[in-house]
Amino acid sequence: MFDAQEFIRRAVREMQEQVKGKAVIATSGGVDSTVAAKLGSMALGDHMVAIYVNTGCMRKGEDEKVRRIIEDMAIKLRYVDASQEFYQALAGVVDPEEKRKIIGEKFIRVFEREAVEEGAEYLIQGTIAPDWIESGGGLRDTIKSHHNVGGLPEDVDLEIVEPLRDLYKDEVRKVARALNLPVAEKQPFPGPGLAVRIIGEVTAERAAVIREACAVVEEELEQAVEKGQMTLPWQYFAVLLPVKTVGVHGDRRAYGFTIAIRAVESVDAMTADFSRLPWEVLDRISTRITNELHQVNRVVYDVTNKPPGTVEWE
Ligand code: XMP
Secondary structure (H helix, E strand, C coil): CCCHHHHHHHHHHHHHHHCCCCEEEECCCCHHHHHHHHHHHHHHHHHEEEEEEECCCCCCCHHHHHHHHHHHCCCEEEEEECHHHHHHHHCCCCCHHHHHHHHHHHHHHHHHHHHHHHCCCEEECCCCHHHHHHHHHCCCCCCCCCCCCCCCCCCCCCEEECCCCCCCHHHHHHHHHHCCCCCCCCCCCCCCHHHHHECCCCCHHHHHHHHHHHHHHHHHHHHHHHCCCCCCCCEEEEEEEEEEEEEEECCEEEEEEEEEEEEEECCCCCCEEECCCCHHHHHHHHHHHHHHCCCEEEEEECCCCECCCCCCCC
């Protein structure tokens, strides 16, 4: 049985042994990085600064949420808006692995730059076991090089510290609960962010579309849960497809994008079942997305389990 308290004691001790100078923590407001930040601050106190990089691929309202979470833990926060840098680096790129590589590379370069200004030598990351196992770090083939693993360039000047490296998602949540963190029940969000939910090229305009579509999915599902219509899926989001289909808008022919809705039940992200969402909830999501996003005229629901599908489409 996994013992969260014992894990916390050991992780804090090991970080104190490994980290001999100033550290920065890559924070995204997600469960993993928030737990890593808390452990880091318990181990290192003021010798750790949280850096939040806006990659232009974050969810709606994420900036504010992250600020609040980090400040509530009394951790110093450095905010960096690098969205234009990321869009430039991603221009014309459609291959998912290439996207991850570029995002991973850019991410670490931005971090290095900011870390130097902070005088830090260590980078704490919230990498968890499925990240590196599926990235080819275990006995399996590379399924996806999760950006915080496979995308890392080799010549990084910071020493990487990964306190959650051996944990699975359910164990990270247990640690989050043991630490009383408000993110314990938050759904996972991939490191490369919305970039892997835009099939095809990532642009500022497409990022704006998927950001809104994901927000609609989150709002509608969370409201349906509040009304007692369903339980919250393990993960739920929208995907922007590069497929245009014919539809009608008013009395005119429209040729617009397709949004796929994905909602899954899982325990550890290694396998997943698609969620049996109520039709009326899907109806509301579809109606809102097509009303609010004029570029979109079709919404589909993904009924694939993992395996053979993965949770994200890229
Ligand atoms: P997949 O799509 O591999 O997703 O079935 C399993 C879980 O991992 C998340 N995911 C990622 N997380 N970097 C991450 O940190 C990534 O590149 C990445 N790709 C997928 C996904 O959201 C799901 O929770």
